[in-house]
Amino acid sequence: MQWLTASELESWLSLVRLLMWLPWSIDQQLRRDSKLRIVEYQVLAKLSESPGRTMRMSALAEVTNASLSRLSHVVERLERRGFVRRAADRTDGRYTKATLTDEGFETLAAAAPGHVRHIRSLVIDVLSPEQLRRLGRDAARITARIDTSGAG
Amino acid sequence: MQWLTASELESWLSLVRLLMWLPWSIDQQLRRDSKLRIVEYQVLAKLSESPGRTMRMSALAEVTNASLSRLSHVVERLERRGFVRRAADRTDGRYTKATLTDEGFETLAAAAPGHVRHIRSLVIDVLSPEQLRRLGRDAARITARIDTSGAG
DNA sequence: CATTCAAGCTTGAAATGTCAAGTGAACGGT
């Protein structure tokens, strides 16, 4: 087997630290300022961008990288908080459509600026436009190699 | 407030996908092939690199990005599996020292090659040495901005 | 039609993570 060189190892460990701490930091900020966890924010955000502020559960699960089961629990909690409503699809009863309520939208709207400010100060403003573009490209290159078929 | 430009947003979303899927993929591989979760692997790995295969709980918590409480639970489970032993420090009874057992070391040794192969195929071999170095530098730049004082 | 079958989601229990409070050991002042 081929081990890692010193340089590879160093870069990899830097990346690991990023993978560990950046989501943690984002989560802290959202919870502190908006009583939302990352998944919840993502659910609200993705719904808000969709036509009719509505999405099928399975589609929502995919874009938020949550298993259907996990999403089901998350949405149930968001529903109890009044941020989301669920209803069976008229045309195909197997589908469940989740809709963002006005209250959910307001919560998202209140949370977004602080969230954006936070990622701007941690990521966007720390790198040059060129560096950021490259980072995005490299990230995309890696995720393209990941087999996500077993998710859900 | 300052929103994100289209280009910034695109790069950011790429990074978000990386933050979501890469840890997920690593976790899958470790669980499937070695019955270990990421945290557990990290604990075993860090212990194995330490003199006497021993570390204080707080030091271990820091390098694994786990709260002391979480680490305490994790190590308890590893202890039940026979991979780790705990003992109070002789010189200062407040410290708890965790030690990797032979069985724990063997488990780690069995898990490491597959893990390294996996990250090599997903990350290391996908980027040129130069790209990897830059990725590591950018990651370090970002983590340097994160205030980790509230962790633990 | 009735009968499987799969898809899309939900559910409940077990595993895991987080939070707040508790424990005991060392330290610093008196």
Place this chain on the structure above:
DNA sequence: ACCGTTCACTTGACATTTCAAGCTTGAATG
């Protein structure tokens, strides 16, 4: 020596996630 504090964990309660069924709806087959 005594008192209060801080440090390093641990613990138990609670929240969340995962895992393994289970349910309901529509499609496919006979």
